[in-house]
Amino acid sequence: MGLFEMVEEAVRRVRQDVASDFKPRFAIILGTGLGALEEEVEDAVKVPYETIPHFVRSTVESHSGRLVLGYLSKQPIVMMSGRFHLYEGYSPEEVTFPVRVMRALGADTLLISNAAGGLNPQFEKADIMIIEDHINLTGQNPLVGPNDERLGPRFPDMSEPYSKRIVKVAKRICLEEAIPHHTGVYVGLLGPNLETRAEYRFLRAIGADVVGMSTVMEVIAAVHAGFKVGAFSIITDMCLPDALKPVTLEEIVAVANTAQPRLSKLMRRVVEELAAGKEA
Numbered sequence: 001m002g003l004f005e006m007v008e009e010a011v012r013r014v015r016q017d018v019a020s021d022f023k024p025r026f027a028i029i030l031g032t033g034l035g036a037l038e039e040e041v042e043d044a045v046k047v048p049y050e051t052i053p054h055f056v057r058s059t060v061e062s063h064s065g066r067l068v069l070g071y072l073s074k075q076p077i078v079m080m081s082g083r084f085h086l087y088e089g090y091s092p093e094e095v096t097f098p099v100r101v102m103r104a105l106g107a108d109t110l111l112i113s114n115a116a117g118g119l120n121p122q123f124e125k126a127d128i129m130i131i132e133d134h135i136n137l138t139g140q141n142p143l144v145g146p147n148d149e150r151l152g153p154r155f156p157d158m159s160e161p162y163s164k165r166i167v168k169v170a171k172r173i174c175l176e177e178a179i180p181h182h183t184g185v186y187v188g189l190l191g192p193n194l195e196t197r198a199e200y201r202f203l204r205a206i207g208a209d210v211v212g213m214s215t216v217m218e219v220i221a222a223v224h225a226g227f228k229v230g231a232f233s234i235i236t237d238m239c240l241p242d243a244l245k246p247v248t249l250e251e252i253v254a255v256a257n258t259a260q261p262r263l264s265k266l267m268r269r270v271v272e273e274l275a276a277g278k279e280a
Contacts, residue, residue, distance in 0.1 A: 184209030
């Protein structure tokens with residue numbers, strides 16, 4: 001069975017639980033410590049990953065494991081409550097399979113959140129960074145192998161992986177809501193260990209503002225599939241090599257939880273204004 005047929009099989013299973021005319025416009029991926037937005041989805045239908053063909057399971061403690069379909073800000077959405085990572089032992093195709101399914105369900109705009117370490121010394125913990133671009137240092141790519149043109153082109157253009165319109169709208173909303181924010185470059189690494197002092201120096205030198213272990217695989221697959229993408233990082237710890245302190249997952253989740261209400265407000269308003277056709 002090819003990837004296209006696997007996606008179709010998963011879509012058929014998900015559609016068993018929702019109204020026949022339900023078509024999500026927005027897809028959302030919730031990152032570490034950011035699951036509270038799920039509770040704001042109205043008329044929510046929750047489909048456990050283990051019931052969806054070809055979905056793997058999230059093994060990260062802070063991630064749920066279900067697809068949520070319903071309405072956010074009165075807009076039809078499909079949401080991943082819990083994502084997959086390469087460091088869990090999954091292939092790039094497995095990590096990005098839900099992105100394919102959400103696109104096949106009808107969504108055309110993907111909003112992604114993540115927790116990330118701050119490399120830029122101007123950032124502070126609990127700030128939000130609107131991602132403008134990324135650097136893929138995972139050494140992997142979900143598009144390697146035979147390409148099915150029904151899913152996307154062989155050589156997708158990556159000159160604008162993050163929609164400039166979404167970036168502008170998000171920046172304006174942050175200013176209006178007094179949300180501490182920045183724009184910058186996300187660098188994705190394989191993980192699961194955090195980086196060394198020398199690696200932080202290197203990452204900063206090549207132009208990265210934050211570092212994390214997710215997002216880049218999903219964005220590559222999303223661009224290939226034709227999504228418009230917006231992505232947001234919560235700065236959960238500072239990765240300054242000359243002032244580096246040990247950090248635990250519990251501390252990262254705690255900081256993400258403090259910033260979660262601001263990010264939820266940002267995500268809700270982005271959905272509202274994109275749906276209304278508002279510009280920056």
